[in-house]
Amino acid sequence: MLYIKCPHCGxxxxxxxxxxxxxxxxxPELGKEVSDQEWDDFVYNRKSLxxxxxxxxxxxxxxxxxxxxxxxxxxxxxxxxxxANQEISK
Amino acid sequence: xxSISALAxxxxxxxxxxxxxxxxxxxxxxxxxxNLLIIQIVQYKNSKVSLESIKIDGLKLKDEPLSVSNNNETxxxxxxxxxxxxxxxxxxxxxxxxxxxxxxxxAITDLSxxxxxxxxxxxxxxxxxxxxxxxxxxxxxxxxxxxxxxxGIAFTVDMLNNNPDKVxxxxxxxxxxxLYHSITDASLEFGYKSF
Numbered sequence: 001m002l003y004i005k006c007p008h009c010g011x012x013x014x015x016x017x018x019x020x021x022x023x024x025x026x027x028p029e030l031g032k033e034v035s036d037q038e039w040d041d042f043v044y045n046r047k048s049l050x051x052x053x054x055x056x057x058x059x060x061x062x063x064x065x066x067x068x069x070x071x072x073x074x075x076x077x078x079x080x081x082x083x084a085n086q087e088i089s090k
Numbered sequence: 091x092x093s094i095s096a097l098a099x100x101x102x103x104x105x106x107x108x109x110x111x112x113x114x115x116x117x118x119x120x121x122x123x124x125n126l127l128i129i130q131i132v133q134y135k136n137s138k139v140s141l142e143s144i145k146i147d148g149l150k151l152k153d154e155p156l157s158v159s160n161n162n163e164t165x166x167x168x169x170x171x172x173x174x175x176x177x178x179x180x181x182x183x184x185x186x187x188x189x190x191x192x193x194x195x196x197a198i199t200d201l202s203x204x205x206x207x208x209x210x211x212x213x214x215x216x217x218x219x220x221x222x223x224x225x226x227x228x229x230x231x232x233x234x235x236x237x238x239x240x241x242g243i244a245f246t247v248d249m250l251n252n253n254p255d256k257v258x259x260x261x262x263x264x265x266x267x268x269l270y271h272s273i274t275d276a277s278l279e280f281g282y283k284s285f
Binding site: 001008009010011012013015016061062063064065 | 155156169170171173224225226236237238239244
């Protein structure tokens with residue numbers, strides 16, 4: 001069983017969380033002219049990375065907050081978690 | 091119109107499971123709790139109201155995980171950041187809450203009739219909870235509360251006492267009968283008395 005440290009509640013089982021996709025995708029700037037390709041990249045196109053990856057998860061059965069999780073997609077090791085409004089440091 | 095409790099159709103009174111030959115005080119006690127005032131309090135993200143200045147029934151809203159502010163009749167459970175579940179025997183506090191919390195800063199919702207509440211007492215309570223919930227109950231102390239799931243049913247656990255363990259379980263009213271079946275099935279091994 002995987003354990004994820006929710007930045008609000010503490011260490012909880014993965015059963016309480018729901019996966020929410022890539023956390024690095026940025027919405028195109030509001031009011032800016034957007035090409036079809038840029039919009040496709042934002043809405044649909046995702047990389048399927050092997051290794052460390054920032055993801056969005058929701059603590060659905062707990063505090064119901066969205067959080068960011070850095071997880072290794074190959075080993076499932078979790079390195080770091082952040083609140084949704086915290087920036088990912090590079 | 092008379093109100094029908096959430097578990098009226100399933101909650102049978104008596105002794106069940108492996109209670110034979112055991113002292114009545116050593117088996118689990120399960121009951122349905124009715125007539126509580128339950129109000130969800132959510133502070134909006136853009137609200138700048140300080141929580142320090144707010145008191146309900148003499149209790150502060152604590153924005154700390156697991157925390158429960160409590161007195162003999164009222165308990166305020168932390169549900170998430172800026173989100174609390176207010177539970178009280180004093181029904182007349184409803185007016186105070188609706189009057190004292192500004193609509194522009196807080197969302198106040200009366201959930202009194204939309205929850206099923208089960209109370210369990212006994213030294214095996216944590217064992218019963220561990221059977222269906224992934225939370226590490228060894229860390230749950232008196233006056234702590236958590237949100238989690240029990241066999242896939244979202245529920246809130248409020249630890250009322252630890253000598254012996256006594257918990258209150260809240261779930262959506264429509265999930266109440268399913269949760270009751272799960273909890274009582276898990277309790278059969280230890281024997282339980284429902285009243």
